[in-house]
Amino acid sequence: MVTVVAAALLAAPAMAAPRAQLGLTTDRIEVGQAIVAQVVVVGTPARRPPTIPVNDGVTIAFSAKSERIDLRPGRATSIYSYQYAVRANAEGTYTLGPVQIETTDGKRLETEAVTLRVTPSTDPSSDAARFVVSGGFEESEAWEGQVVHYVYDARVRGRVVDVRWRFPVFEGLREPQQGGRGDEQYQIMDPDGEITVSHGVLPLVATATGRKEHPASLAVAELRTGRPGLFGMVRTTSERMATDPSSLVVRPLPVAPDNFTGLVGDFVFESTLETARAAVGQSVTWTLRVAGDGTLEGFSWSAPEVDGATVYGGETQHIGRVEDGEYLGMAIAENVLVPTQSGQLQVPPLELVTFSPSRGAYQTHEISVPPLMVTGSADGQSVAVESFATEVEEIVEGDGIDFRDIYRWGLATTPHLGPVLPLMAGAAALPGAAVFGVLGAQWVAARRRQRATVEVAPTASAILASLPAERGEARWAALDAALRIALADRVDQRVETMDREAALALVPDALAADLRELFGVLDRARFAANEPEGDVAPRVRDAVAALEAS
Amino acid sequence: MIALLVTVLASAGALGDGAESFDAGDLEAAIGAWESAGDPKSGKVLYDLGNAWYRKGDHPRAVAHYRAAQRLRPRDGNVHHNLALARSELDGVPEPAAASVPWTELVTVGELGVLGAAACALGSLGLVVAYRRREVHGPVSLAVPTVVWVAGIGMAVTATLGARGQVAHPIGVVVDREVGSRELPRADAEVGVVWSPGTELLVVKSRQRWVLAEDGRGRRGWVSDTAMLVVWP
Numbered sequence: 001m002v003t004v005v006a007a008a009l010l011a012a013p014a015m016a017a018p019r020a021q022l023g024l025t026t027d028r029i030e031v032g033q034a035i036v037a038q039v040v041v042v043g044t045p046a047r048r049p050p051t052i053p054v055n056d057g058v059t060i061a062f063s064a065k066s067e068r069i070d071l072r073p074g075r076a077t078s079i080y081s082y083q084y085a086v087r088a089n090a091e092g093t094y095t096l097g098p099v100q101i102e103t104t105d106g107k108r109l110e111t112e113a114v115t116l117r118v119t120p121s122t123d124p125s126s127d128a129a130r131f132v133v134s135g136g137f138e139e140s141e142a143w144e145g146q147v148v149h150y151v152y153d154a155r156v157r158g159r160v161v162d163v164r165w166r167f168p169v170f171e172g173l174r175e176p177q178q179g180g181r182g183d184e185q186y187q188i189m190d191p192d193g194e195i196t197v198s199h200g201v202l203p204l205v206a207t208a209t210g211r212k213e214h215p216a217s218l219a220v221a222e223l224r225t226g227r228p229g230l231f232g233m234v235r236t237t238s239e240r241m242a243t244d245p246s247s248l249v250v251r252p253l254p255v256a257p258d259n260f261t262g263l264v265g266d267f268v269f270e271s272t273l274e275t276a277r278a279a280v281g282q283s284v285t286w287t288l289r290v291a292g293d294g295t296l297e298g299f300s301w302s303a304p305e306v307d308g309a310t311v312y313g314g315e316t317q318h319i320g321r322v323e324d325g326e327y328l329g330m331a332i333a334e335n336v337l338v339p340t341q342s343g344q345l346q347v348p349p350l351e352l353v354t355f356s357p358s359r360g361a362y363q364t365h366e367i368s369v370p371p372l373m374v375t376g377s378a379d380g381q382s383v384a385v386e387s388f389a390t391e392v393e394e395i396v397e398g399d400g401i402d403f404r405d406i407y408r409w410g411l412a413t414t415p416h417l418g419p420v421l422p423l424m425a426g427a428a429a430l431p432g433a434a435v436f437g438v439l440g441a442q443w444v445a446a447r448r449r450q451r452a453t454v455e456v457a458p459t460a461s462a463i464l465a466s467l468p469a470e471r472g473e474a475r476w477a478a479l480d481a482a483l484r485i486a487l488a489d490r491v492d493q494r495v496e497t498m499d500r501e502a503a504l505a506l507v508p509d510a511l512a513a514d515l516r517e518l519f520g521v522l523d524r525a526r527f528a529a530n531e532p533e534g535d536v537a538p539r540v541r542d543a544v545a546a547l548e549a550s
Numbered sequence: 551m552i553a554l555l556v557t558v559l560a561s562a563g564a565l566g567d568g569a570e571s572f573d574a575g576d577l578e579a580a581i582g583a584w585e586s587a588g589d590p591k592s593g594k595v596l597y598d599l600g601n602a603w604y605r606k607g608d609h610p611r612a613v614a615h616y617r618a619a620q621r622l623r624p625r626d627g628n629v630h631h632n633l634a635l636a637r638s639e640l641d642g643v644p645e646p647a648a649a650s651v652p653w654t655e656l657v658t659v660g661e662l663g664v665l666g667a668a669a670c671a672l673g674s675l676g677l678v679v680a681y682r683r684r685e686v687h688g689p690v691s692l693a694v695p696t697v698v699w700v701a702g703i704g705m706a707v708t709a710t711l712g713a714r715g716q717v718a719h720p721i722g723v724v725v726d727r728e729v730g731s732r733e734l735p736r737a738d739a740e741v742g743v744v745w746s747p748g749t750e751l752l753v754v755k756s757r758q759r760w761v762l763a764e765d766g767r768g769r770r771g772w773v774s775d776t777a778m779l780v781v782w783p
Contacts, residue, residue, distance in 0.1 A: 161767070222769075404627075406597070411565075418663075418716075419713075421710045425703065428667045428671035428702065429670040429673075430674070439681070
């Protein structure tokens with residue numbers, strides 16, 4: 001544990017140096033399931049996606065590469081991630097890695113290996129396998145003031161949007177002032193459906209001694225239902241599942257020594273001076289870094305008096321977070337040391353007393369401070385103090401991060417086209433619509449003409465050629481139709497709408513008189529039962545011929 | 551034409567005034583100049599405002615302005631680049647909510663609308679010409695102008711619906727302090743997801759002074775409309 005903390009602490013100043021790490025979303029899956037592995041390279045990209053060595057029983061396939069920039073005060077770093085799909089084919093414990101990486105600048109990096117445990121697959125149809133929750137303290141016993149870890153885990157099959165947790169009031173425990181819970185949510189691809197895992201650690205400081213029983217926590221899973229609505233909005237339903245209750249025994253601290261700092265946890269300390277050489281009167285930042293698995297809230301450090309230098313107190317920065325499932329507390333205390341005489345300045349080692357839960361006893365840390373060579377003149381290294389904002393600006397603009405400049409000319413306002421778009425498009429489409437309208441009207445008219453042509457009676461000659469032989473209504477009607485059609489054709493009118501008298505006025509008088517008489521004979525035959533003497537058909541044929549000839 | 555020229559010159563002046571203040575390090579004055587440039591603001595002004603907020607160290611506001619600039623300049627590499635830088639300064643924020651109208655990440659509604667109107671006009675012209683030729687020379691195919699005309703109408707309709715979608719579902723950014731979302735639009739409702747400053751949220755719907763927001767992971771909750779900044783172009 002302390003090793004991890006020390007590595008995190010000491011790795012921080014070397015953040016810009018190339019480093020690589022292999023990680024898995026989880027270290028335990030079932031046969032047939034798949035998870036994501038990630039190789040992270042800091043600083044320089046790999047020449048090609050690295051290969052993750054593994055034994056038979058697990059297959060690994062490269063899936064994607066991504067890049068992001070990590071900007072922090074004092075440095076800016078590119079971080080390259082290579083993602084892989086890891087599928088378990090057989091039960092067993094497998095070692096993935098170490099991964100050899102060749103970066104584009106020719107450097108060779110190596111990650112640590114990670115272990116993956118593959119267990120037999122469970123029955124996915126059982127309710128127990130569909131929504132599984134667990135929660136409890138990592139420690140069964142703790143010391144007063146120690147940070148304990150409440151670990152919670154939910155595994156849900158189905159289309160999960162989110163899993164939320166509701167915790168009980170933990171009597172005799174409280175959250176540290178710095179650093180809240182560390183949550184992670186990831187998916188395991190299973191042949192019987194995706195499994196969403198919500199896992200987290202809630203750090204709590206033990207404030208009361210004795211055995212305490214703590215109620216269950218509640219996991220609320222939001223699952224997608226049906227298809228997304230308009231604009232891709234998701235419809236969800238909630239399911240709840242409670243963990244088992246948990247318990248914790250908190251022991252009181254032994255009687256403390258006078259110089260006890262109040263820190264409970266396993267800590268490492270590091271004291272550094274900003275420079276190894278300085279001039280008399282030059283300000284040198286003296287930093288004490290503390291990191292450990294306990295909370296550092298309220299911790300402050302005032303540097304002791306030092307012979308040959310004046311020390312000015314500074315500020316202490318506190319940081320707390322959950323990292324790799326463990327609480328990590330850090331404090332950075334800065335003092336300013338101003339040498340007052342030349343020669344080697346050796347600051348005596350610092351002594352700080354903490355309580356170590358792993359040892360169950362108080363521990364005295366002796367922290368050495370590197371010597372400082374003080375010269376009489378100002379030939380030391382430059383230690384110009386600059387504001388945070390200036391540092392950021394330098395990083396952004398001067399150290400390779402390309403912050404794009406502002407626009408200096410152009411329109412400051414722009415018209416909104418949204419409201420006028422329908423009008424614009426409508427106006428533009430109108431001529432086309434008009435053409436379609438005209439074409440449509442023409443088509444309709446053509447269809448009507450075609451229908452009329454089909455429905456109209458045959459020509460006068462055709463009617464006369466097929467006259468009913470029997471004297472009677474049918475014969476008189478056919479003769480009348482033949483006469484009308486011939487007259488309509490003669491005056492170039494539609495037979496259905498032709499005014500007979502008006503049409504007769506347009507033909508020669510003699511012919512008109514003959515036609516008028518024939519119409520009269522046929523009308524009387526048809527409507528007054530006054531049949532003509534003899535056959536009228538020859539006279540009608542003559543009249544039709546005369547009309548066609550005139 | 552003269553009015554347009556005057557507008558262009560006046561607008562360019564507003565951009566330049568802010569730029570001078572920005573170069574002189576007077577970020578307040580630069581922001582003031584650009585904010586007073588009038589509405590609706592152009593993508594360049596929104597981008598410049600994002601840069602000013604970034605320089606001031608207010609990264610959530612920078613993100614809000616870059617997102618607004620992105621709506622008007624979706625293919626501007628500078629906007630994407632500085633938005634990525636601003637996002638990299640934020641801790642503890644979920645994935646940014648995607649635009650409510652996905653295709654607007656490639657083309658603006660204005661561009662698609664103008665393109666649609668132009669296609670409509672071109673199709674209309676082609677149809678009129680083809681119709682006249684048809685009357686004179688007999689049957690002429692109307693297929694090509696018809697396809698262009700229909701495509702233009704399709705683009706214009708899509709752009710109009712997109713514009714409505716953007717107005718109904720804008721992107722808001724949590725600024726200044728953490729915001730606890732609530733399961734109901736009430737101050738006494740249970741708190742769900744807590745969103746950190748810089749979280750980019752999609753507005754699903756509004757009810758009085760409450761907004762139902764959704765983050766990039768699909769998690770929803772009601773927040774007060776003052777809890778997040780919606781920058782309108």
